[in-house]
Every structure is written in C-alpha cells, then in structure tokens.
Amino acid sequence: MPYFDTASAAPLHPVARQALQAALDEGWADPARLYREGRRARLLLDAAREAAAEAVGCRADELVFTPSGTHAVHAGLAGALAGRRRVGGHLVVSAVEHSSVLHAAQAHAAAGGTVTEVPVDRFGAVSPVEYASSLTSTTAVACLQSANHEVGTVQPVAEVAEVCAAAGVPLLVDAAQSLGWGPVEGRWSVLAASAHKWGGPPGVGLLAVRKGVRFAPQGPADERESGRSPGFTNLPAVVAAAASLRAVRAEADAEAARLRVLVDRIRRRVARLVPDVEVVGHADRRLPHLVTFSCLYVDGESLLHGLDRAGYSVSSGSSCTSSTLTPSHVLRAMGVLSEGNVRVSLPRGTSAEEVNGFLEALPRAVAEVRAELGVPEALSATPPVAESVEVDALGLRCPQPVIELARAIGTVPVGGTVTVLSDDEVARLDIPAWCAMRGHDYLGETPRPLGSAYRVRRAV
C-alpha cells in the first residue's frame, strides 16, 4: 500500500527509531541538572546539536531545537523582526510560502507591520530581480522557502540571499522541504526546518540564527535553548532527529538521482495517460521526489478517495479537499489549474513497481470520477446554437463550473462568448487556467450581486 505523501509527513527512518529508543533510556533527564542522568542528557543534547549544525552548515551555538518546524518559523520570524524593529516594520515574503510563514506574516500585519508578497511565475519560482525590487529602506526581514511544498519548485535562494545581503536585510529561509536533501546554499541569515519531513520524529524543528544577525526572542523568557525555544527539551526526539538527518544525508545524492527518474516518469506519463491534465511546477529546478498535476473536470476529494481505495496515499491542493473552500494559495499564486489537483511525494526507497502501479491506477481513478460527474458525455461536440450564451453555475462547486463552461463552449461558434456565473471562489483561478489549457481567450470577470460573471471567447 504505497504512501506517496512524504511532503506531509514521513514514516520514522530506521536510524531515527534506533536513536529514539536509545535516547529514551539515556536521555530522559533534564540536561540542566548536575547529577549523572542530567550530565548524560547534556552530552546527548550537545552531540545532537553538533550533528544538526553540521548538516545545516552553521555553528552549533547558532542552532536551537524547537518543538516543530512551525515553531521554528514563528520564533525565527518574530525574533528577527523584533531584532530589526528600529529599521522598520516591513516584511517581504514570497506568495508561495508555507502557511506557517504566511500566518506569521498575517500576525505581523495585524500588529501594525506591513507585508509585501513577491509573486511567482507559472512554475512557482520567484525572480531575484523582482525580489530585490520589493526591498525598501524599512524592510526588516525577508523570507523565502528553499523549495515549494506543493509543487516542488526550488527557489533561487542563493541569488535572493545576495540581493538581501546587498540591501542589508536578513533572509529567513524555510528549509522544511529540502534540508533532508542537502544544505541550503547562499548567505541566509535565519533558517527553519522540521525533522518529521526527513524521517525524523515529530516534535522537533530546527532554528538556526547566524552570528551577527540581530535577533530578539519574543514571548516569555526561558533559559533553555539560548532563550529561543521555551519548554523542556524533547531530548529523545532531538537525538533521533539529528541521527536521522545524518543518515538521510549520507544517502541523499544517490536516492535523489533514483527518485528523480521515477518522478520524471510520472511527469511524462501522466500527461500521456490522463486526458486534460496539467503538470505543474518547474521541470528541472525542483525537489527530486515531488510532482504535482491537476486534472480537469475532476473533484479532488473524490479522486483522493479513489486513489486511496486503489491503495495510493497522495495529497491535494484542491479546494474541494479542505474545509476552507479556497484553493491552494500556491496554485493560485502560480495561476495554474487547481481542480483535480494531486501532489505525489515519494518516500525514500520507493520502487519503480510502486510508481508503475500508481500510473496504472491513476487513469482509472480519474475516469471514474469524471464518469460520476457526467464527463465526458457532457463535453461531446454539439453544434453552435447562439453567438453568446450565459451559464448559471451559481451554487455549484469545483469542478462543476468548469464542466459547465466546457459543455457550453461548443454551443457558440469560434469568436462567440460564454459567460459563466459562479459564486465558487475557485472559478476565479480555474476558469482562466482552463482557457489557457484549451486555447480560448479569457476576457475577464465582472462582479454580480451573487458571485461573478466570467467571460470567455471561443478561439478554437
């Protein structure tokens, strides 16, 4: 039963499990205590910090352990912002950061700060030039992920770090998705990561703050972890996290090369095997184990259930799978289709057979969902009946508005227009994306008392 959602969480690496077992015996005491159990715990903590710092590429006294990657991001951003309060309250983030960064940015804005979101291209990457133009004399901190968690696109961190260094702005890098594959290149100032993404246990994040970076920890004081991460240290998990990081790094290059072949196969074959599919993310500058695609006329939640029944655990950035009814902010920022979205992230050790099995199961699962929705019968060619038609899709949820549009486009001649009324938030993203995929002209959106009217001109 292949699990292909390692970007969410990875099962515990065998080395992590061994280290955890040993540290539960040897490292349960308070490392601040003077007696032998405490001294033993202190030795384990020091060794774990050395190992993690080596993997990150920083000094041991620059690195602290936090209870999660989210805590590392929140504490890192809050401390860096406060450390530069005199410079100003301007924060720069990319539009495709992890929600932990964006939520911290929202909190900053709510507290009176200002936030600039740097847009990304259709592949999900920021441009260093555009990043540079967003920095001002009051920019306190800039944030950029090392690689995107939804589409796998690797960001130009080293170039952006240069741009930030030139402007004297510290760069915080969220390295959650990439740290297991290698250190983050470039002159970053603050780095956050999460152990359970590389096969370490949950309950451990890393926060590295380079010497010389102005940093003022926020929240109540606590003497542990250089005052940067309060609470009793989760030492057994920290030991396991450091041990597994070292272990996955030792095999990272070979495993990356192997998984890259499998991911390339998925990228190529999905486009051939499934009609009306869009593979998203950058073709080359990407994580080795992650690929994302979206399927037209498919409801993401139904597709996930279908794949789950077939034995494959994958994730989705479609709105229909979350409770918020909004599509993934990453796909929206990229301007790509979000309906029927599937993210495949292969764990280390994934075999070619497992990937081949997935490629067999996927077309069937997509076809089943489409059949339930009345696709493709609904899309069969019909003769044009009018120069322009209006489709009332109010109350219908993704992917129905796009299905209604696809059905209606055949009822107008080339040059004719279809107007779709929709109150589904996702239509704003998916109708233009559908036009781009199908070669039609998207004419724009007009607010209506209920929802919006989206106008499309048939071009082919």
Place this chain on the structure above:
Amino acid sequence: MPYFDTASAAPLHPVARQALQAALDEGWADPARLYREGRRARLLLDAAREAAAEAVGCRADELVFTPSGTHAVHAGLAGALAGRRRVGGHLVVSAVEHSSVLHAAQAHAAAGGTVTEVPVDRFGAVSPVEYASSLTSTTAVACLQSANHEVGTVQPVAEVAEVCAAAGVPLLVDAAQSLGWGPVEGRWSVLAASAHKWGGPPGVGLLAVRKGVRFAPQGPADERESGRSPGFTNLPAVVAAAASLRAVRAEADAEAARLRVLVDRIRRRVARLVPDVEVVGHADRRLPHLVTFSCLYVDGESLLHGLDRAGYSVSSGSSCTSSTLTPSHVLRAMGVLSEGNVRVSLPRGTSAEEVNGFLEALPRAVAEVRAELGVPEALSATPPVAESVEVDALGLRCPQPVIELARAIGTVPVGGTVTVLSDDEVARLDIPAWCAMRGHDYLGETPRPLGSAYRVRRAV
C-alpha cells in the same frame, strides 16, 4: 543508583513506551489527511484526547495538546488574558508559581499589563482570603499552581477557584506537579499540565479551556488543535502521554499511600540525622512523593555532587547550584533557609531500601561538605570579646556569610550584636532564616556602598 528527582523529569513509564512504539508505527501521518494513514492517525488522536480529557475531568473538545507544559502555560495565559482584554490588564499569580508562569507574567507586565503576586506562608501556601483581596475589577486572569514544584505544598485550589468565580475571574491552574496523582478539584477555568512529569514522554503538554471561558489564542493562526497550539501534532508522544496518564492514575492512590510513608520517614529522620537542618513545606497538605529540606553551613552544589557520588540524584533550590546566583524564588517567598537546599522527589516504585540508603548517605555527605568549609570547628564556643562586632563577608558566597555569622555570634554576649557585611544576594534570605532557626533576633538590613549590613542581636 536511585534517581530521586522525578519532579524535574520522570523516566518513561513502561505503558508510555509501549504506546509510543505502537503509535510510531500507526500514528506518524498527518491526522488531517484523507487517506488511510491519516484516518488511522486521526482515530489515535481522538482516542488520546478522550482519555486525557477524562483524566483531567473536562470535555474532549475543551482539551488540546501542546509541545510542553511550558507551552500550555504560555498559550493558556496569553489566550485567557486576551479573551478578557476588555475587562482589564491585571493578572494575579501566586509568588511561588513555576517559572513558566512567572516569566509569562513578566512578559505581560512588559507589554503594559499589571501583575500582583499573592504571598505565601512559611509552608508555601497561599491563603484564599488573601487571594480574594488581590482581585480587582480589572483583574483579567488569576493563576495558581495545584501543588508547588519545589516544596510539594498543595495549594487550596478549590477555595481559590470559588473566590475567583465569585469575582467573575477565570482561574488558570498549573497542574504540572499533581495531575498524575489525581484530577484538580474545583471550578478552574483553564488548566495546564506536562506529560513528562507523570512518566509520559517529553514533548507533550495539555491545555484545557472550559467552555464559556473567553479565550483568544495569540500568535500566528494555525488550524490544528482548535487554533490553540500551532505546529504538526506530535501524535506518537501524545498517544503515549494519554496512555501513561491513564496507567499512573490507576495505581495513583496505592502508590501515593506507599510513597507518603517513605517521605514521612525522610521528613522525620533528616531532622534527627543531620544537625542544623530545616525541613520546608507543609507537613500534611503536600504531594505524596516530594520533600525538601535545607542544611545550614552547606553549599548546595557540593552537597549535590557528594550525593551524586554516593549514587543519589536529587535537586536543589540553592543559589549555588544555578547560574543566576539567586536562590529559588519559592524559598525566598516562603522566607525559609535556602542554603544547602535539597529536593527529594521519589519516582513511583521507589523502595524503602533506597530511601534508607539515602538516609545513610545524607549525613555523611553533609558532614563532608561542612568539614571542607571548616565547620563545625569554626562554630566552636568562644568567650565573648566585645559588645558588638562587624564581620566583613564581602565577596564571600553562600553559605560563607552565614558561617561567618555563626562563628561571630559567640564572640558577643547575649544582648550583643553582630553586623555582617555581605554582597551575596542570598544573605538577605538566609541570615534572617538562620536567626529564626537559632533563636536570635534579626534587626534588619542597611544598604552600604558595597552590599548590605545585616544586624543580628544574640538572644540565647
């Protein structure tokens, strides 16, 4: 090699270890995901929440898991204060709260709030009447620990909760030290606890917020744990924490009765076996497994090392064992001796033989430290030489100023005075405490250009 510092951290309970193992296999995935690994994780999380809520005595939807007891306190206090912002910014805490509470109170004060510390009696207990008098019309929140972590004194939580309820003020209870022994009685509003104190794994705290309590989570938004605890849930540890809480509760009454006998033995015998010792904390209203005493003319760190060499791991609230050079705020608030302080907290399963062994080793260890310091020769009776003497103890650290005082008291007649010059912060606590123990009159303190002058009149 007996470990007698379970109030700091307890080794993992066997049930916790079993549950952790199982949950590492079954509960590593994201409980928010739709596939089978996610659903399995969700079931485990729901079951752990039910079990923990039952042990706490609240509804499952009132309880969230945090990464530590400290996080539970910080998040609970911040949320409760923000929820009552309109009422005012006044916070009431006892003077003997855990540092996590006091640090959060300091952060509140730094942000413009006001804080009242309710004093305690010589046994470390607050008085509900005094607590009531500290509540004002602008009091947003009140905090009280269920039992003190340094001296074991159980606080009158139910009575204080009534007083708070009458004033319409929510009471936050830090139940870290007591939750393994039983639920917190009374009408508390918010409760925080820490799993590694009851033999659960590190990395898990509990935060319970009663329905109807105004609560506004602070910090960046996060959809997990009802928005009250950000970051990926440490599910294996949460499962282990809940399982071990249930297990320790099942045996709590019997084990409490057994350990209470052993602690009573320590309380009685220490006073007989060790000259010049003060047992602190309440004799009856106390945790079953914890006893604290202070030894005159002893440096706490040396005593801890001596006991460690003899095979006993204990803790100390003496200044000489911390990096801060200030004595425990708990002992200071109680006004009791802090020098040579030893806290013994017995783990479940401690045998009578282990306790007897400790009672044999302790007098030897104390005698060794005193011999090194030149005690008791220094204290041998000398004929009075003057009506008043001044002792220069500047630059000397605890316990030296008190030893100098004890040596000098024989050099004045009854009715004569000894003035001790000291720049050691601890003298302010320990000189009056020594007077009380020895039956001399403490006349007060006068600031000097360097340190202070402490005046003592010989009375016996």
